Amino acid sequence: MILAGVKVLELGAGAAGPVATKVLAEHGARVVRIESAGRPDFLRTLFLRQNEHGLDGSPMYVLLNPNKECVSLNLKKPEAVDLVKRLVEWADVVCENFAPGVMGRFGLDAALLREIKPQLIVASGCLFGQTGPQRSYPGFGGQGSAIAGFNHLTGWPDREPHGPYATITDSLSPRYVAVAILAALLHRRRTGEGSTIDLSQIESGVYSLSELVVRWSAAGDSVGRAGNSSETCAPxxxxxxxxxxxxxxxxxxxxxxxxxxxxxxxxxxxxxxxxxxxxxxxxxxxxxxxxxxxxxxxxxxxxxxxxxxxxxxxxxxxxDDPQLAQRGHWVPLRHHPLGEMPFERAGFRLSESAGGLERPGPNLGEHNRAVLGGILGLSDAEIDRLIADEVVS
Amino acid sequence: MLGALDGVRVIEVGDESGALAGKILGDLGADVIKVEPPGGDLRARRAPFLGGARDPERSLPWLALHTSKRGVTLDLESERGRELFARLAAQADVVLETEGRAAFEARGIGFERLREEHAGLVWCSVTPFGGDGPYAGYRGGDLVVVAMGGNAAMTGDPDRPPVRCALPTAFYHAGPEAVIGILMALLGREEGGRGQHVDVSLQECQLQTLLSQPGQFAVHQRLSKRTGGKLGRTREIWPTRDGWVTFGLRGGPARIPNLLATVQYMDECGMAPDWLREMDWSSYDPNALEEGDLGRLEGAFAAFFAARTMRELYEEALKRRILLAPCNDAREIVEHPQLRERELFVTLEYPELGAAIEHPDFFAKMEPRPIHVSRRAPHIGEHNAEVLGALGLGTQELEGLAREGVL
Incomplete structure (x- = not known):
């Protein structure tokens, strides 16, 4: 696999965070997610009322996190934060999408992590970016899509806006996070230098909509909803x-x-x-x-x-699409306890480094021993003690 | 200032579906050379035009999507044009095209042929359905892909046909996705020296907008339908005095505090009825509400939003941590104080067009190698002399090629 040997530590929640590293995990990067039972990833809680499997019963979480590992740490405990710092020393990339300031409150802000390991690549991908007067605005993808302009552009001219189905900044912005991480990895291979990436989901949406900005700025042309009509094609x-x-x-x-x-x-x-x-x-x-x-x-x-x-x-x-079937887009994987589900490949295939999906998204804390023992070298007895002290939880 | 991809050279040839990928690579610092047919690519240099009159040098979509690129013209249907393309590719790291490998193989300048001399070459094809499979030869732009990728079926009003975004979201997803594949291939090349083919399917990229909904369907067997301005049972889009805002009445621990804050705001404005002020939100679940109760709840919020402007509501939402956002248009985006503060926009000068135009400058802030627009989009054949001259062609030879229609 083309990214074999690349080590990624992931913190955060929701869709935009995990989608960014999904494509890296599909191509051989080892991606370890840090989560906690006390403040679970809200993607894990989406289906709590509809299933009997608790935090391990969310199909959306499981589908968006294949090939990854999960270690559960209570970051309110200083000992847990120390373990994260040791994992940072192991990692090539730290990718997080908390609200700005959250990593700092844990004592894990980007500048500090780069001090621990200067050649580290730290990528942050929250809604509005790490700076600016509205950085703490607490929105999700639905707000991001509206602010970036996608809702205004989608629907019928005589009716209210819709936005494309789902939340488009959640599918668009993580691709740019992955682009920035890979560009930084290439840069590091050549120079040894690390990078700090501050991505705003809204800004990467507006960047995609460069045509909208340019048409407004150049000609005062405000593109709006147009149904399915086109300026250059008919019918x-x-x-x-x-x-x-x-x-x-x-x-x-x-x-x-x-x-x-x-x-x-x-x-x-x-x-x-x-x-x-x-x-x-x-x-x-x-x-x-x-x-x-x-x-x-x-x-x-x-x-x-x-x-x-x-x-x-x-x-x-x-x-049932024969084209998607031929392309191997759907990969059936069995998850315990949810059963078999069709997982999705990325939007491209590499001719000589196929990549692939092998494991469904992890259950909470599923890899505690593999990560704490296998990567950090802690003994079973030490891990038992960390569990007893609710550092691992 | 050097970018992260300084020293990487990309040859981009093809239609608008690959233009964003080329722009991203250019804004990351790669030297991107856009190859157009002689006279320019009149389909990509599409309307609207600066000043209104049809003029391919004034195509605003072209100016938007081809920043940070140089431009040459080459007739790939002529023997001499193909030979020059092969020489350009021999000095490049990446070829990015949108016709598929077979079209270049048929011209004698396919990937396998070129890599015989240049093992490190990375070849990226962006096509509607990918390079193999029963639909590999099918045609389609944004609308066809948005339909085949599953998003359109769930976008729009239930009483009207499925609908798309007015600007091409299929290309927006494929742009960064193609770059992901290209950068992986470049990383892989560092190890073994060999490049490879990156086969991008617009349809598969478009499926990602569904955020795993088809896989969830396999578990829940619930088919999502078009619900207009609603999400599930509850309204997401609300009219205000001067436009629309998004605001969800969905439940869940992450959202209930913002519903309480909204009721508080309404109460301070004297617009929260007694029953709303006394409502118990701790067990709130919109899916469990009777139709009449849901209607009453939505009515109270709708009346409140309808009496206010988008900006007023958004400013209060920022203060009160309410999950409400304006459905911004172009002007509101360009004037947005947060985006201004972060200097998202850069003004490019176009003296020959008598214009100065703002562009988004980056998709992320990156240090120490920043992402930014390094030059305006090229005129038709603007860099013929510079780029082909570097291949060793003299002025007279270039003039001859121009006369023969190769450039």
């Missing part, structure tokens, strides 16, 4: 298909694709229409044509004719 929309809540996306980029679509529709009279000026009329005709057809068969037919088209896939479709 460009989501059209009904046969069945309950079945739809297909069709995006015509040029005249060649338009004449192919018109040919499939057997409506040559549409070919001469101004497809941009007559968007609404075209959409009506297209909807009437798609409405009687099975979506996957229609996609295959249109793609066969060179027209970009894709089924609006629901969750069942995704799990």
């Amino acid at each position: 460009h929309g989501v059209y009904p298909c046969a069945g309950d809540d079945r739809w297909i996306a069709i995006a015509v980029e040029d005249d060649e694709q338009w004449s192919a679509l018109v040919g499939e529709m057997r409506s040559p009279e549409l070919a001469d229409l101004d497809r941009f000026a007559e968007r609404a009329a075209v959409d009506t005709r297209l909807s009437a044509w798609t409405a009687e057809q099975e979506p996957h068969a229609l996609m295959a037919r249109l793609q066969g004719a060179g027209v970009p088209a894709g089924v609006v896939q629901n969750t069942r479709d995704l799990l």
Whole structure:
């Protein structure tokens, strides 16, 4: 595995933190999460009322943390903080997404960790970053997506904003955390120097939306909700298909694709229409044509004719998708106590260093002995004493 | 100032789906050379244009996505253009393209051929569905990928078709994901010397927006549907006097303190009815509420938010630690005091366009090698002489190539 030998210590909670290191663990990095039973990762608590397995019963936690190890330490105890510092000496990378100041209150702020080990890479990835007047704002991904602009951009012009399903800064920002960590690792291989990374989930969202900022700054153009319409493609929309809540996306980029679509529709009279000026009329005709057809068969037919088209896939479709199956996107792994679940590969494959998912997300404290004994060299008796003293808890 | 990727050279060729990856590498300090067809890539240099009139040199999306890159023009359909591409790749660490490996193999400048002479080369393909599998040849931009990746089905109002974000979130996820793969391949190369192929699927990148929802479905068998401005049973989007805010009535220990703080705020403004002030939040669970009780609860919050502005609500939320946020538009983002304080925006001068334009300068603050925009996007063929000259081509030869339409 390409990152074999890279050692990552992770602190924090929620989705954005663990997603950043998931791709590292998938490619061979050893990722050790520090958690605690007293203040559990809220991802572990999401399903508390719906399952009998307590903090080990959250599918979301388990699915977003594969290949990782978990040691449970009560950081209110100085002895636990000392153990973290010893793990810092072991690690190449510390990755955390607590609110700003939390690591400092534990006595583990980035500057101090870099003093312990100057060649360390410390990555922090909270909502607003480590500095600035609003750094302590206590939001989650839902707030981050709205502040960064994604909600305002998603939905229909005549209706309220939505935001893309789920919380987009939670899926977007961790990819940038991983980018920064890997760039810092490359830099360190060449120079021996460590790095400190201060990432704001909102800022990495705004960076992605550079087009929005540039259009506003250059021309006072405020991009807003536009349904599924496009400035450069027509027709460009989501059209009904046969069945309950079945739809297909069709995006015509040029005249060649338009004449192919018109040919499939057997409506040559549409070919001469101004497809941009007559968007609404075209959409009506297209909807009437798609409405009687099975979506996957229609996609295959249109793609066969060179027209970009894709089924609006629901969750069942995704799990049955032959393309994702061929790519090995889903990796079935058995978790105790939840049973078998489909885990997800990253968005890319390396041709000669495949990587892979081998273990589901860890149960709380599952690797206490493997980490404290195996990495720090503590004896079983010492670990028993730490458990009795509630340092390990 | 040197970036973390100082000394790494990247050849980027292809459409908008790979542009953010190239920008990230450039902003990290890599020397990124964008290859366009002669006359410029008119699809990537798309509308809107600065000043309004169609002019590929004034494409605002192009200016936004091609910072920190140099630009050359090469006709990859000509023998001479392909030969020059191969010579550029021979001096590069990474080729980043969006047509897939086969299209370059067909031109005789594929990965396997080029790596014979240059074992360290890393080749990254960003395509809609990845390089193998039954959909490998399928076409698709943002809308098709957002549909096939599962997000659209759950985004939008239940009484309307599924809907997407007006700007291409599929490309936004694939950008950093491609860079992750590229940097891993570069790290691996340090060990064994050999580069490899990074095969990015826009669809698989898009699936990550679901944050493991399909895997959870396998356990719970609950199919999520479009719920408009709601999340589950409760409202997330609320109208204010001048726009919308997000605010959740969801329960759970992490959220209940902020609900109490909101009721306190409402009470201080004389807008908390008696039943709300006396409500017991310790066992609050919106999923257990009767329909009528939930309606009454939402009505009280809705009336309060509707009487205030986004800014007023957000300023109080900051003071009172309430999980409320404005649905910002471009102006509100650019003026945001927190982002200003952290100097997120940098102004680039475009004297030839008579403009000065603000760009986000970084995706993270990194020390000692900062991430930042090092130059504005290139004009069509702006660096032909500089880049091809470094391959040993003289002025006369360059002029000849331009006349033949290779550049």
